[in-house]
Amino acid sequence: MTTTAPARKPTRIQQRNRRAILEAGLEVFSRQGFRGATLDQIATEAGLSKPNLLYYFPSKEAIHVTLLTQLMTTWLDPLRDLDPEGEPVEELLRYVHRKLEMSRVFPRESRLFANEIVQGAPRMAPHLEAELKPLVDETVALIESWIAEGRLARVDPRHLIFSIWATTQHYADFDTQIGVLMDGRDVHKDAAAFLDMLFRRLLTP
Structure with a gap:
């Protein structure tokens, strides 16, 4: 009888190098896009040789897919956290604020996804079909139930979700433009107050 040896746990150096490669990939991809990024750029950013990088990831695409897969979980968590038993307007406003905060904290990730x-x-x-669409469909059904109960104003749930994404992720995806137009000031505090007012007025029955 033969037994399969258990997989070795990565060493600390291997774990550190893998994190460095993913961090470097995030920086390069968010700046150059997938097509403009190269393995040489990522290796240089990570402080590793290209052969060393290829020991951990066989291709540029492998790094990109790993980053996107990790990002999908982070990106969808606030939507999953909507509480069906909560007060609808406040639940959706909490979602707006979490998405805006993510744009502040994770601007590179937002640009990578965009x-x-x-x-x-x-x-x-495949992830959009398998993860995002079912979650959005479930959220749409929840919003429709709140509207039917008279707890939300009548809005199109899908366009509401799209509008939340557009108004919050804009601050990450177009931060260079915003920085020029706002003289480099940190606009997230004012943005939070404005979006709260905007969506509260829209959603309150």
Whole structure:
């Protein structure tokens, strides 16, 4: 009888190098896009040789897909956290504020995702079908139930979700433009107050 040896746990150095490569990939992809990024750029950013990088990831696409897969979980968590038993307007406003905060804290991740979608989601299409669509469908049903109960104003749930994404992620995806127009000031505090007012007025019955 033969037994399969258990997989070795990565060493601390291997774990550190893998994190460095993913961090470097995030920086390069968010700046250059997938097509403009190269393994040489990522290796240089990570402080590793290209052969060393290829020991951990066989291709540029492997790094990109790993980053996008990790990002999808982070990106969808606030939507999953909507409480069906909560007060509808406050639940949706909490979602707005969490999405805006994510744009502040994770601007590179937001641009990475936006670049992938603009290119037609060649690497993320299966995740959009398997993870994003069912969650959005479930959220739409929840919003429709709140509207039917008279606890929300009558709005189109899907366009509401799209509007929340557009108004919050804009601050990450177009931060250079915003920085010029706002003289480099940190606009997130004012943005939070404005979006709270905007969506509260829209959603209150």
